[in-house]
Amino acid sequence: MSESELNRLREDLRVTINELSKTYEELSLLYRLTESFSGATVDELCDIIIEEITTQLNVKTIAVLLYNQSLKQLYTKKAVGRWQVDEETLRRIRLFRDMLSRGRATTICDVTTMEEMKGLGFKSILLAPLSGKKSPVGLIVVADKVEEEEFFSGDVKLLNTISSFAGLFIENAMLAEEIQAFFIGAIRSFVKALEARSLWTAGHTERVTRYAVEIGMELGLSRKELEKLRICSLLHDIGKIAIPDQLLNKMGALNEFEWEELRRHPVIGADILSELVGFVDIIDCIRCHHEHYDGTGLIGLKAEEIPLAARIIAVADAFDAITFDRPYREKKTVDYAVKEIVSNSGTQFDPLVVDAFLRWIESTYHIVMSDTKSGT
Amino acid sequence: MAKVMVIDDEPFILMMIEDKLKRAGLQVVTLRESKSAISRIREEKPDLIILDWMMPEVSGIEICKKLKSDPELSDIPVFMLTAKGQEDDERLGLSTGVERYITKPFSPRSLLEIVLERVGTK
Ligand SMILES: [Fe+2]
Numbered sequence: 001m002s003e004s005e006l007n008r009l010r011e012d013l014r015v016t017i018n019e020l021s022k023t024y025e026e027l028s029l030l031y032r033l034t035e036s037f038s039g040a041t042v043d044e045l046c047d048i049i050i051e052e053i054t055t056q057l058n059v060k061t062i063a064v065l066l067y068n069q070s071l072k073q074l075y076t077k078k079a080v081g082r083w084q085v086d087e088e089t090l091r092r093i094r095l096f097r098d099m100l101s102r103g104r105a106t107t108i109c110d111v112t113t114m115e116e117m118k119g120l121g122f123k124s125i126l127l128a129p130l131s132g133k134k135s136p137v138g139l140i141v142v143a144d145k146v147e148e149e150e151f152f153s154g155d156v157k158l159l160n161t162i163s164s165f166a167g168l169f170i171e172n173a174m175l176a177e178e179i180q181a182f183f184i185g186a187i188r189s190f191v192k193a194l195e196a197r198s199l200w201t202a203g204h205t206e207r208v209t210r211y212a213v214e215i216g217m218e219l220g221l222s223r224k225e226l227e228k229l230r231i232c233s234l235l236h237d238i239g240k241i242a243i244p245d246q247l248l249n250k251m252g253a254l255n256e257f258e259w260e261e262l263r264r265h266p267v268i269g270a271d272i273l274s275e276l277v278g279f280v281d282i283i284d285c286i287r288c289h290h291e292h293y294d295g296t297g298l299i300g301l302k303a304e305e306i307p308l309a310a311r312i313i314a315v316a317d318a319f320d321a322i323t324f325d326r327p328y329r330e331k332k333t334v335d336y337a338v339k340e341i342v343s344n345s346g347t348q349f350d351p352l353v354v355d356a357f358l359r360w361i362e363s364t365y366h367i368v369m370s371d372t373k374s375g376t
Numbered sequence: 377m378a379k380v381m382v383i384d385d386e387p388f389i390l391m392m393i394e395d396k397l398k399r400a401g402l403q404v405v406t407l408r409e410s411k412s413a414i415s416r417i418r419e420e421k422p423d424l425i426i427l428d429w430m431m432p433e434v435s436g437i438e439i440c441k442k443l444k445s446d447p448e449l450s451d452i453p454v455f456m457l458t459a460k461g462q463e464d465d466e467r468l469g470l471s472t473g474v475e476r477y478i479t480k481p482f483s484p485r486s487l488l489e490i491v492l493e494r495v496g497t498k
Contacts, residue, residue, distance in 0.1 A: 017395045020388055021484050028481040 022154075026161055029056075033162065037169045041223075042066075042177060045170050046078040049140065049162060054080070056158055058146045061122065065090070066130075066138040066170070067100060074100075074139060081143070085120060093117060099127050100136035105159045107151045126151045128163035132171030140166075180227075187234045194241055198248040201237075204320055209233035211316035212309075214364070218356035219312070232285040232309045233316065239269025239286070263298055266290050285309040289317065292348045303350070311350040315341060315357050318349070334365055378495035379403040381422035383413055383439070384457065385431045389480075393426065396484045400492060410434040414442055417449060423495045426478075426487075428457045437472055444473040453494060457482070 001009075029052075036048050046064045053062050061081030065074045074090055074097070076083065090096065093116050099106065105128035111117045122143040130138040140163050145151065191205045212233040216226050240248065243265060247258055254262065270287035273279070288301060288310035295302030322337035338361055345354040380402050384390050387408060394404045405420050407413060410431040417425065425443075429436040436456055443449045453475045475494075478487060 013391075014395075017388075017391050021392045021396060024392060024481055025483050025485060028483040031479075031481055032483075 026157075029158070029161060030165065033165050037166070040169070040173065042077070042170055042173045045166060045173055049166050050078060050080055052162060053140070053142060053159070057142065057155055059142050059144060060146060061141075061143040063141040064130075064138065065096070065141065067136050069135065077138070082121060083141075089119070096127070096139055096141075099129050099139055102129050103131070105129075105156045105163065107156060109150055123148075124150055126155060126159055128159040130163050130167035130170060132167055135171075137167045137170050137174070184231070184234070187231065191234055191238070194238070197245055198240075201240075201248070204324065205234060205237060207320045207324070208236065208313065208316045211319055211360075212312050214360050215312050215316060215353065215356050216309075218360045219308075219353070225309075228282065228285075229309045229312060232282055232289075233313055235269070235273065235282070236286055236289045236313050236317065237265060237269065238272055239265035239267065241272070242268045263290070266298070281307065281309075285313070289313045293350045294347045296347070306350075308350075308353075311353050315349050315353050318344075319357070334361070377401065377403050378423040379405065379420065380424045380426060380491060380495065381405045381407065381417060381420055382426045383407045383410060383431075383436070384426075384428035385409065386428070389428070389457075392484060393487065396488050397491060400488055402491070402495075410436075410439060413439045414446075414449075417443065417452070422452060424453050424455065424491065426455045426457065426491075430459060437474075440472045440474055455490070455494075 033048075033052070037045060040048065049064055050062050053059070059081070061079070061083050063079035063083045063085075064077045066077045067074055073087075075087055076085065076090065095108075095114070095117065105126060107124065107126045108114070109124050111120065111122050111125055120143075124144060126142040128140040128142075129136060130140060140159065142151075142155075142159065188206075195201045195203070195205060209230055213226055213230050216229045221229065243262060247254070247261060250258070266287050266289050270283050273283045273286060276283060285307045288297075288299065288306045291297035291299055291301050291306045291310060291314070293303060293306070293311065318341055319337050322340055323334055338358070341349060341354060341357065345351045380397055382390055382393050382397075382404060383406075384393075385408055390406045390408060394406050397404045405416075405422060407416055411433050413434065427436040427439060440454050440456065443452065443454065450473070454473065455476045455478055456474045457478050457480055459480050476490065478490075
């Protein structure tokens with residue numbers, strides 16, 4: 001083989017390795033994105049997109065714009081750097097709207113020459129449409145490299161990879177969030193209708209839900225666990241639908257039989273919800289929300305046998321029951337409620353949940369609880 | 377100038393890492409088969425070893441274990457290349473003295489970054 005042939009081969013190999021390296025880089029990006037994108041909310045997705053672009057491209061400004069299908073408008077979802085474009089201006093920029101239906105990213109070397117965009121304060125920008133399966137989802141806007149250079153084809157390719165991938169994920173996440181919102185809304189309306197029957201319980205469920213989720217946050221639950229806790233709290237008293245009105249609305253103390261009847265509402269609730277196949281943990285939680293930590297409750301489960309969400313709801317429920325007017329009890333102060341709950345820590349309530357409850361009380365009501373630590 | 381030894385049975389991965397590190401001015405020694413790894417490491421005395429986990433004959437973990445039990449070689453830091461889904465094995469490997477795990481497919485650019493971070497000042 002001649003020297004020139006050899007050199008040509010060497011050069012070919014060098015180019016091939018370089019190309020391979022780029023492809024490998026892209027492949028690793030796709031792997032990373034698949035991993036970080038899966039299961040993420042719209043908010044989290046936007047954060048990941050911005051983070052990824054930040055580490056890959058040295059730019060001054062990144063904005064993720066989303067497209068509101070019903071208003072047919074773009075709005076800023078997340079941005080870093082010098083993004084100070086108000087909604088009004090955003091709506092007027094035709095280029096952004098035109099980009100939505102485009103398949104690929106585009107660069108504009110000098111936006112100062114464009115009438116509709118010269119006010120934005122950018123020099124060169126890189127635009128990439130976020131597309132869902134059928135309809136546009138939004139737009140990624142990247143502006144001005146820190147070193148004042150222009151965008152290269154490599155930058156465009158990178159943004160294309162991220163945006164084509166992210167579009168589908170954002171579309172899915174939006175859909176999931178819509179369904180979730182509908183689901184929660186339906187439960188809320190249902191609970192409202194339920195509470196309307198009773199003179200005493202209006203707002204009880206919403207308050208218990210708020211307390212429970214905040215205690216759950218004190219306990220460091222994950223987003224998913226908190227979401228489940230929210231649903232359980234909203235549904236916890238659903239079994240009361242089977243309790244006669246005159247009993248729910250009774251003034252004064254309940255007799256033994258009435259108590260027995262009322263005590264069954266968690267089990268009735270679980271029974272009603274048994275139609276929710278695949279949500280066994282939610283149903284279990286409803287069934288157990290009045291169980292006692294020491295095993296002296298209606299079913300007789302104790303400690304960890306009772307789902308954590310149920311142990312949290314038990315405390316939140318008690319707190320609201322004591323601090324709000326009830327037919328069989330007068331309204332008491334927060335102080336009194338705390339003492340009650342602490343004195344039942346370890347018997348009726350999970351001490352760990354009570355501790356979290358106390359931390360929450362301290363930060364919410366600014367009461368110092370150091371002298372009422374729950375004993376185990 | 378720091379010397380990095382790369383051991384992997386996949387020739388393209390080897391060439392790619394070699395190219396990337398050489399461009400950054402590092403000295404690179406590559407090895408495609410794992411049997412002679414220990415003796416080659418002893419000869420070359422690299423400042424850092426990038427080692428593939430999955431290799432026919434001798435696995436990266438075995439090589440690493442031998443390295444760490446050899447007082448002469450135990451100080452050389454090892455970066456291990458792993459395939460996806462080996463996270464459980466990773467925990468197993470922690471006691472073998474691997475300093476850093478890099479999941480394939482990795483970004484050549486960030487590999488270079490962490491290599492320079494580790495030995496760049498030498
Ligand atoms: Fe209840």
